[in-house]
Amino acid sequence: MQNKLNEIIELLEKEDNFLIAGHVGADGDCIGSVTALTRILNKKNKTARAYLNKESLAPFAFLEINESCFFTETESLAVELKNQDYILLVLDCGSRDRVDLPEELFNAAQYVINIDHHEDNSLFAKYNFVDSKRAAVGEIIYLIAEKLISTLPQNIARSIATAIITDTGALRYENTTPQVMRILAKLMESGVSIYRINKAIFGSISYPALLLKSKALATLKRSENKKVAWLYVSREMIHEAGTDYTEGLVGLARDIEGVEVGILFTEEESHQIKISFRSNFYVAVNKIAAQFGGGGHPRAAGATVQQELNTTIESVVKEALKHV
């Protein structure tokens, strides 16, 4: 069942002890939303703690997440919560199996509140607020902040801005609405530098990642009709570059003038190929992904197949060409 945002806000007003969690492989929307909501509740004199996987935190040093309410290992969190009544708030998770939290901490909660913006959210909690028109969960957290606290401290504003900037691709994706622009205007007036957040998230790349990008670009190919472009990352390239960071690589193919579908093949293991699809204007790439047991959105989708790299490329490109 779906709830109204006001009902969720009432629960946040009423309850006193919260645990907040995001999804596995947390991104900027997840980390920004989790840290913002935790800080908002603590500012309201509630007890709010959050679990954040240490490995996901590295790129977000600029968020200065150093309060003791943020736990990066589950053992001490379990000790802390033992024999306590707490409400679990789950952010940016389309389904229960996406939640990054040990089973026992999930089950020990009095009840669960699920706040998300994924259209296909399975409404797995007792209380669910899912608004797929929102660009980011961070946008929903902003609306909650407006109701709960009078002014936005800079560290909360920065977390929310990070969430929104991540999921709108620095305001470049189609989910960027006038509402998003106005929220960012207000966050900037709280002292947030959009420039520095953009630079931290999208404006820098590690040397190994750039090496891998260079190697991947060297494999770039385009179909004869110029509408499909693809590139790949092999085990060997990952080994040579010293990283498996492939963020943004599929966009290199999609962004070629005249190309409608861009595809990246990543050899995760021998005979295990991850396929990432992106399209520009009219091809529903989730339908192509479905042919290979995957899924996703019309403009961004993916699949993983147990096959050899070259065979995969051949069959996937052939299928993609049917759609352009």
Place this chain on the structure above:
Amino acid sequence: MQNKLNEIIELLEKEDNFLIAGHVGADGDCIGSVTALTRILNKKNKTARAYLNKESLAPFAFLEINESCFFTETESLAVELKNQDYILLVLDCGSRDRVDLPEELFNAAQYVINIDHHEDNSLFAKYNFVDSKRAAVGEIIYLIAEKLISTLPQNIARSIATAIITDTGALRYENTTPQVMRILAKLMESGVSIYRINKAIFGSISYPALLLKSKALATLKRSENKKVAWLYVSREMIHEAGTDYTEGLVGLARDIEGVEVGILFTEEESHQIKISFRSNFYVAVNKIAAQFGGGGHPRAAGATVQQELNTTIESVVKEALKHV
């Protein structure tokens, strides 16, 4: 002398015949501002014509600049204006010699109005409105539009958005203010797709340009202290890729984590090397450029030397290392 924006708006209300011009090598702010203001004045039942250099227009096909008030060659414009009294509006030109208009058409104007946002504008006209706090001249045109017309037709809104998006680097530069965000929110509500404008200006690359990028990336090197990174484009690579488009390549080096100075060497001709410098936070690269007879800004500068490629790389990197 500087005038107030209201005085300029009064002149626009009072006068009836305008010629509008931008700067040589017109960019998105220039073309967006010139087309928007021309359309605004025509919508007010004024006679407004603009001159736009044909060569600058190619990337801006999406602005649908096809009204007869836009002249792309000066001969027919001169015929049209012969024996007419007209006011010349000059946009985005820091000095008179930047104005892209034949001398005789400049001199034949009754008087000139100069609207700009360059801090060092020489106030060369009878009336000058220069506001260096504005991210783009397009932002000033938006303020004029608000006063002159009640609703913004989509083609005017799109021109203004293009101007702002260009000069803020898709809202990524430090000049992006809360005011800019709110203007974009309103332009989006006039039906403008920021997504499509971003895509047209920053989100696409030609296949040859991407090939050249791939070849350039393969030459990337980083200094032992990891603070200087450089790459090059040789005559041979330009020949193989089929383009000499090097926009954005120097940024690949600058955007590496930990790098302070990024350098691109372009072999324009045998023994003629163009050097492009970028820095992130503290090195004044115009001082390095000056060592090689060039100049520019503290974070972006350049020089051209008559030397062999490898020799140039060696001496320039050696010099750059003294600054980090």
